[in-house]
Amino acid sequence: MFRLKELLFKNNIGASYLYFYVHFILEVVCYFVLYSLIGNSFLLWIIPLIYDAVAFVPQSIIGYINDKCPKFNMGMVGITLLMIGVLLFFTNFNIYLSIVILCLGNACLHISGAEITLKSSNGKLTHSAIFVAGGSFGIVTGRLLAQINLPWWTMIILVLTMIPFILLAEYYKKDDKTCLNFSYNSTSISKGIILISAIIAVIIRGYMGYGIPTSWNQTLLQTFFLYIFMGVGKILGGILADLFGVKKIAIISTLIGLPFILFGDNYMIISLIGVAIFSMTMPITLGVIVSILKNTPGLAFGLTTIGLFLGTLPTFFFEFTTVKSNNILIIVFTVLCLFIFSLILREDKKNE
Amino acid sequence: MSDFRFIINYSFLKQVMYPFVFSMLFVLIIIIVTIFLVRKELKKGDV
Numbered sequence: 442m443f444r445l446k447e448l449l450f451k452n453n454i455g456a457s458y459l460y461f462y463v464h465f466i467l468e469v470v471c472y473f474v475l476y477s478l479i480g481n482s483f484l485l486w487i488i489p490l491i492y493d494a495v496a497f498v499p500q501s502i503i504g505y506i507n508d509k510c511p512k513f514n515m516g517m518v519g520i521t522l523l524m525i526g527v528l529l530f531f532t533n534f535n536i537y538l539s540i541v542i543l544c545l546g547n548a549c550l551h552i553s554g555a556e557i558t559l560k561s562s563n564g565k566l567t568h569s570a571i572f573v574a575g576g577s578f579g580i581v582t583g584r585l586l587a588q589i590n591l592p593w594w595t596m597i598i599l600v601l602t603m604i605p606f607i608l609l610a611e612y613y614k615k616d617d618k619t620c621l622n623f624s625y626n627s628t629s630i631s632k633g634i635i636l637i638s639a640i641i642a643v644i645i646r647g648y649m650g651y652g653i654p655t656s657w658n659q660t661l662l663q664t665f666f667l668y669i670f671m672g673v674g675k676i677l678g679g680i681l682a683d684l685f686g687v688k689k690i691a692i693i694s695t696l697i698g699l700p701f702i703l704f705g706d707n708y709m710i711i712s713l714i715g716v717a718i719f720s721m722t723m724p725i726t727l728g729v730i731v732s733i734l735k736n737t738p739g740l741a742f743g744l745t746t747i748g749l750f751l752g753t754l755p756t757f758f759f760e761f762t763t764v765k766s767n768n769i770l771i772i773v774f775t776v777l778c779l780f781i782f783s784l785i786l787r788e789d790k791k792n793e
Numbered sequence: 794m795s796d797f798r799f800i801i802n803y804s805f806l807k808q809v810m811y812p813f814v815f816s817m818l819f820v821l822i823i824i825i826v827t828i829f830l831v832r833k834e835l836k837k838g839d840v
Binding site: 482483484486487490491494495498499501502505537632633636733734736737740743744747750757758759760761762763765766 | 795796797798799800801805808809812813816817819820823824826827830831834835837
């Protein structure tokens with residue numbers, strides 16, 4: 442209990458709570474824009490694809506720039522771009538240009554949050570898990586707000602509320618440390634192989650995020666619960682990995698999550714438990730990639746978002762029509778993830 | 794019945810060809826640059 446208290450209230454955790462809010466509002470604004478989109482089926486297909494491509498993929502390069510220029514306030518750049526994107530979108534300027542600017546703002550804010558939470562975490566995973574989880578809550582809230590026809594200018598106000606949080610979080614950046622305390626990787630395997638394996642695990646997680654059978658999910662309220670459990674799972678993953686060890690939690694959560702995911706197709710509670718357990722590996726894959734690229738945490742974070750994009754890309758083109766084939770794929774992917782985690786993660790220390 | 798189906802077909806893709814090709818090219822270029830940056834960092838090693 443003492444260690445849990447220490448994890449959640451000490452060790453520069455303030456930056457994570459500040460960026461939890463920033464990430465939450467960021468996704469609220471972006472998903473409000475996406476779900477306000479009206480048009481033909483072509484537009485409704487290509488805009489989310491462009492959104493994923495431009496918001497996720499360039500985070501590696503933006504992260505690298507921020508790694509090399511740590512004094513640069515990427516968060517404020519993100520706010521500015523986000524605001525321009527929202528204004529252009531709702532004043533019916535060119536839709537593609539407004540989405541691209543909005544996405545670049547999204548990417549800058551993600552990198553800003555990742556840099557600060559990773560650098561201030563002293564090698565712990567709880568910090569980045571809290572920051573990342575804010576996004577899950579934001580996605581579903583943005584969708585809800587778009588459906589109740591909230592006026593678009595409220596999004597501008599929401600964007601402005603992020604400014605004090607970003608400025609306050611800058612306080613945690615002053616030490617400008619690298620991430621030398623991250624050492625979750627196995628030392629017996631080459632760093633290149635660990636990186637590729639970890640990215641494959643992220644790609645699988647990205648795909649399975651869409652591939653998990655959820656026939657029960659019919660209403661907005663049920664979607665709300667789905668994303669809430671996703672966010673809770675991410676936070677739990679970080680906390681439990683810090684308390685009990687990354688390898689233990691990665692393997693146990695992957696194993697235990699499988700039956701819940703497979704048999705939860707028609708049962709909301711079972712499925713939600715599966716989704717939460719399944720999301721627990723998120724901070725662990727990030728932690729292992731940062732362990733390899735200790736001097737460039739922004740670049741490391743960007744690699745996970747590239748993995749997520751590559752994982753979601755197939756879902757734009759095809760879908761499984763039978764539960765059986767989908768379940769077989771989930772089992773194969775889970776076994777592959779188990780193999781990857783047992784290969785690339787270092788053995789847990791005794792005191793974890 | 795086939796186990797999977799394509800959500801889109803070629804005639805659908807043709808309607809959004811330019812933004813689709815540009816976004817995929819963008820992704821490809823960024824991934825190539827990222828691979829280059831990661832290799833550079835791996836060669837450098839730890840501080």
